[in-house]
Amino acid sequence: MRLTAAFVACLLLAACSRPALRPAALTPRQAETSNAVLFRALGLVGTPYRWGGNTPESGFDCSGLVGYVYRDAAALDLPRTADAIAALELPAVTRDGLQPGDLVFFTQRGRKVGHVGIYVGEGRFVHAPNEGGVVRLDRLDGPYWKEHYAGARRALR
Numbered sequence: 001m002r003l004t005a006a007f008v009a010c011l012l013l014a015a016c017s018r019p020a021l022r023p024a025a026l027t028p029r030q031a032e033t034s035n036a037v038l039f040r041a042l043g044l045v046g047t048p049y050r051w052g053g054n055t056p057e058s059g060f061d062c063s064g065l066v067g068y069v070y071r072d073a074a075a076l077d078l079p080r081t082a083d084a085i086a087a088l089e090l091p092a093v094t095r096d097g098l099q100p101g102d103l104v105f106f107t108q109r110g111r112k113v114g115h116v117g118i119y120v121g122e123g124r125f126v127h128a129p130n131e132g133g134v135v136r137l138d139r140l141d142g143p144y145w146k147e148h149y150a151g152a153r154r155a156l157r
Helices: 002-016 028-043 062-074 082-086 143-148
Strands: 103-108 111-121 124-127 136-139 149-153
Touching (some): 028 111, 062 082, 062 111, 062 124, 082 103, 143 149
Antiparallel strands (some): 103 111, 124 136
């Protein structure tokens, strides 16, 4: 009886844990690359915003940050603008299916896609948001970001 109760308790805990809610597990290679992207992006938090910037020394705009991180951590070259990155033929990801390293897109200034960030997990993303600001973490469910959310894509395959 004890073994059965312990087994049922383990199943219930496993069913309620966050990893069980993810749609598909990452392969070991994807997980390694995702972690590299995640740590590189988080390591740049606090870097000054600079329109057109694409290095830690010069500062970053949103697509410059994303391009730098993916090139440095995943050896993947992405286009220079948020809308061009969004136009790539990459697998779309539902909001519930987001995994660290996924690209998240937002509408901005009346454009279809005008901003991009890197999802880091637990509803948060890293991005270079605006003039006078710095690279930072924000929540997808923050008032502005929730209203302007335009979808996500998975560049790491």
